[in-house]
Amino acid sequence: MTLQAAQNPARESASESQNSPRPADPKALYGGTGTRRITVHQIAAAKERGEKWPMLTAYDAMTASVFDEAGVPVLLVGDSMGNCHLGYETTVPVTMDEMAVLSAAVVRGTRRAMVVADLPFGSYQEGPVQALRNATRLIKESGVGAVKLEGGERSLPQTELLVASGIPVMSHLGLTPQSVNTLGYRVQGRGDEAAHQLLRDAKAAQDAGAFALVLELVPAELAAEVTRSLSIPTIGIGAGPDTDAQVLVYTDMVGLTGGKVPRFTKQYADMRRVLGDAAKEFAEEVTGGTFPREEHTFH
Numbered sequence: 024m025t026l027q028a029a030q031n032p033a034r035e036s037a038s039e040s041q042n043s044p045r046p047a048d049p050k051a052l053y054g055g056t057g058t059r060r061i062t063v064h065q066i067a068a069a070k071e072r073g074e075k076w077p078m079l080t081a082y083d084a085m086t087a088s089v090f091d092e093a094g095v096p097v098l099l100v101g102d103s104m105g106n107c108h109l110g111y112e113t114t115v116p117v118t119m120d121e122m123a124v125l126s127a128a129v130v131r132g133t134r135r136a137m138v139v140a141d142l143p144f145g146s147y148q149e150g151p152v153q154a155l156r157n158a159t160r161l162i163k164e165s166g167v168g169a170v171k172l173e174g175g176e177r178s179l180p181q182t183e184l185l186v187a188s189g190i191p192v193m194s195h196l197g198l199t200p201q202s203v204n205t206l207g208y209r210v211q212g213r214g215d216e217a218a219h220q221l222l223r224d225a226k227a228a229q230d231a232g233a234f235a236l237v238l239e240l241v242p243a244e245l246a247a248e249v250t251r252s253l254s255i256p257t258i259g260i261g262a263g264p265d266t267d268a269q270v271l272v273y274t275d276m277v278g279l280t281g282g283k284v285p286r287f288t289k290q291y292a293d294m295r296r297v298l299g300d301a302a303k304e305f306a307e308e309v310t311g312g313t314f315p316r317e318e319h320t321f322h
């Protein structure tokens with residue numbers, strides 16, 4: 024170890040890894056060389072390899088293109104668009120029309136990422152036929168590669184019919200925001216009975232043919248047990264470090280969300296400040312007469 028490294032081991036390991044980068048696995052979901060759209064088969068293979076992978080939400084073409092170019096392999100057009108994009112208080116009011124339009128935008132903005140669209144509240148609870156009609160619309164009209172729905176045992180007939188019809192399904196357990204009016208926003212699966220029910224739900228989703236399972240706001244130990252028990256990948260949000268993948272709501276991740284954000288989220292940028300500063304600078308230049316300048320002007 025160099026003297027510099029002895030003083031700062033973190034710096035040495037960063038520069039070592041720059042000098043001899045780990046060769047990227049060409050098959051990797053993140054960092055791989057493939058340029059075609061990610062498929063459910065590649066997602067299944069990642070679990071077998073033990074590869075951890077990232078998923079982000081996206082609600083528009085431009086942001087989706089940034090995440091796609093960054094190599095994020097799966098983008099979720101979550102019904103979190105309700106509170107994060109459309110100005111609703113919860114996910115509950117989101118409609119099929121809104122989901123179809125924004126999902127199509129995300130698909131148009133991407134080349135490689137698998138795009139998964141949420142089935143919004145009220146679009147599948149009536150039964151499997153309603154679920155098939157609405158999922159088919161998102162596949163045909165918006166061009167997404169898969170749909171997500173909440174619930175394990177309670178959504179079994181819907182998942183079975185969608186999968187039998189050739190539509191890949193991602194399930195969602197734990198805190199299921201469409202049930203906010205009954206569950207509230209709190210950790211799910213605490214206590215033996217609730218933990219056993221969550222395990223039963225997870226198995227039910229897998230047996231019905233779901234290709235992946237989101238676990239939201241559940242104790243890390245339970246998420247780890249579910250992850251070990253399933254052959255399909257788990258995607259955690261507020262579910263600790265031992266799930267196969269991690270998802271964040273992108274507006275939380277980039278610091279756009281105003282006010283309090285959940286403890287499980289991590290802010291990797293301060294976009295609220297960046298956008299606010301840009302808007303103020305623009306306003307000051309307009310009011311001060313320094314924008315537009317000659318180079319912005321046509322004659």
Ligand code: KIV
Pocket residue numbers: 080099100101102103104141195237239260270272
């Ligand atoms: O709608 C959403 O963004 C979600 C994620 C929290 C998984 O369901």
